[in-house]
Amino acid sequence: MSQQGYVATPPYSQAQPGMGGYPAGFGSSPAQPLYGHYGGQPQSFPAPPTGKATFLWSLIPPVKSSVYVLKVVHTPPTYPAGPGPMQNPQASPTSPPAQQPFQTAPPPTMGQTTLGPPPTGPHSPQMAPPQSPLAGPSMGGHPSMGGHPSMGGHPSMGGHPSMGGHPPMGGMGRPVPGPPPPGSGGFQQPGPGAAGQPGYPQQPQGTESAVTCGSVMITAKLYGFIGPVSWSQMKPIPGIKHVTEDDQAKRGGQVYTTNLRGQVPPLVTTDFTVQDQGNASPRFMRCTTYSFPCTADLAKQCQVPLGAIIKPFATVPKNETPLYFVNHGETGPIRCNRCKAYMCPYMQFIDGGRRYQCGFCNCVNEVPAFYFQHLDHMGRRVDLYERPELSLGSYEFEATLDYCKNNKPASPPAYIFMIDVSYANIKSGLVRLICEELKTLLDNLPREDGAESSTVKVGFVTYNKILHFYNVKSALAQPQMMVVSDTAEMFVPLLDGFLVNFQESRAVINNLLDQIPDMFADTNESETVFAPVIQAGVEALKTAECSGKLFIFHSSIPTAEAPGKLKNRDDKKLINTEKEKTLFQPQKGVYEQLSKDCVSQGCSVDLFLFPSQYVDLATMGDVPTHTGGSIFKYSNFQVYTNSNHFLSDLRKDVEKAIGFDAIMRVRTSTGFRATNFFGAIHMNNTTDVEMAAVDCDKAVTVEFKHDDKLSEETGALMQCALLYTTVNGQRRLRIHNLSLNCSAQLSELYKSCETDALINFFAKSAYRAMLNQPLKTVREILVNQTAHMLACYRKNCSSPSAASQLILPDAMKVFPVYLNSLMKTGPLVGSADLSTDDRAHQRLIATAMGVEDTQLLLYPRLIPLHNMDVASDVVPAPVRCSEERLTDAGMFLLENGRSLFLWLGQACPPELVQRVFNVPSFAHLPADLSSLPVLDNPQSKKLRSIIDSLLDQRPSAMKLLIVKQKDRSEMLFRQHLVEDKGPYGGASYMDFLCYVHCEIRQVLT
């Protein structure tokens, strides 16, 4: 960071006392959480600035918490007096213009005073005064943990002798004592009280530096520049590139040891190794802040959301230890009698080891006789390091019959492949492609580590207006088809032979897969059903008494007469009106009931869509997004151009690590509680998160609220317990524990923020809110909350400075980039040029994304390739996502986890074009190029290897789009240059930063 002139506190300069006596390895920075709430008094905001802005930086001397200081210099607007960024062309004439950010009204004229903030500070300080020292780190040691020698491997745990303690009563479902949950959080209407308070110290007014929102007037020459200055000429405004590179430089390649409470992990973009020493790896759990505010008032004041993003099945890299498995035999896991929390490092043993006090509810419990162990002179159990559940953040328990449905052992899950064989899919060759692929793919069904073959059963259905089930019992010479034409009352016509072991029935199944494309070769049926297909899958799993997953390959809107029939309701006229939200609301009724049926059976639905037109994805995607499923979409599918993309997705999807019939519960220590959940989940009550399946890429975002005061001494503890069925049919509990700091100082909270996690929370809450509120309101709330978070920091944590300076907490300095990008995403941008299904799709998939995925989605990687060192294995460093970084003679790769582009400048050197594409020059490149030729030269090899490694890292496959500068397809590419003005609406990063700055000043006045 330093080379950019940023001033940052060394994040680990203050070792945390942490959990009793650990060496200060990775000293945590004292956490400073933010709490943001979509609530708070609506502020009255002026119009966004439309003027071209320039920023000057000044730096403050290093202090404990680093702060950015920007001087904002607005030059007069250069746009025509048109609408501002993110305008809303159809804004209701009745809405009070002054309160709407992104409004359509032209910018206020110069010198307008009604909307502008008060006179601002002196223009003089090039250097801001030093910041007042922040309060010291929270000193809360953690009583329950003892010192920890550096842990080599962990001895695995055996079973357990005699003496059942008391077995758990029932499932995981005991409600935590405490007051009833508050109303759901998120985008709701604000109560009073969050408004910025008066009393922010006014700076002496300087004449030239008066910066008013929207239209202002500080000339650059004031700061020694002549005329308008572009920002690239000056010190850069906070950029994600620098932040990620700095973190990589500081923490990359290191071991991150989780022994300290409240320590902020490296960024998701940083390459690090995790060693579990009492807290869950950040791969499993990340928080928006690692220091919660002690009181609800503080939380409300700063409006930083308190959230955790939990990815319970996150992939653990090969060089990290997989989760240990604990088996307490018939007794089952040991749990607190009162709150039902599972045995973990936060339980404190007392009374010579005969009792333990629960770290979550403080209840004192008897230690079951079989579990008794003596304590050492430090009060720690002498077997501490032999028991994963006493010393690790994450581990698994064997679940007893009490944790199984109807007290019966679970069965291995089944995968049912359901292929739409209507005219379009036969004609396109898709059906044949799928059938061919399945013949080999089914050898790769998920299996337990070390198992020779998978126990997952498979079944096959084809359908158009009616359904065809297949008996593929191994004893048969030929598969048998059974037709169900009454789709209103779906049933499964065969019990035996529908779900089989692939290895045993391979011959019959291959025979079937050979026959299917021919059986329907002459079909002219173009109508399809959809809900009955899902119903059939659930019924089949019910009959087989197992959980599982449906893989549905479908092409068109289901218009055939049957339950769940849909019609085209894509009305572009609704865009930017109050009713736009209806485009994203699923048609309820049949689909809502289906989701419930699926979840109660542990039936996850993965939908592969191949539409050539609108399919009402908002509704068709409803069941997948409530059952832990995924939605893949291949518009205008052609075997020739799209096969690789689709088949890569299908392979990853079939093979990935997954758990079934899951129920998750997040327990917390006293004083706060999980109140709101986002993900591909279903909730029957306020606490139990049900997931028909959860795979290695799915995350659940949880919001926490206070219900009492938190203590700095004991911190904030959370335990996520996930009960699920393995691919082997075993019932298990996966436990993730995390301990955070608490502080009465807001500065602590801001210092421990994690911007990547924060934007994940904002994205999910905004995408949910858009189902109930106009997009304009959702965008306003986003900006409003951001302004509040930043204003609160400025007011309470930074030293007085000129109002013209934009001050950002170090840990949140790039938050505005992400937020601006979020507001320009398809779902939130409100443009008739975007397909409704695409917008709905993006909204739904983001709902289950983890922090890595939202980070990349909102800030794509733009990698320059024209100067790459072909001799090196290193991928060239990404550059800022802005058109300014493109050069006519350049070649760039851009990817965001969903899309992958190779952009070529018009003046791209012919030699490079020749080596990569095997054509003599840019002009010779065919327009519809969609893949790279395999050529035997270093440039071609290097480029293909970069692309392959990117594809390998991402949860879903991406189709490479080759874009020539100035071609029509460039628009698709440009919408990902998120620092620029959006082609479908939305401000540039610079303009947005100006806008946020004005909003902050509004809050402060």
Ligand SMILES: [Zn+2]
């Ligand atoms: Zn308890």
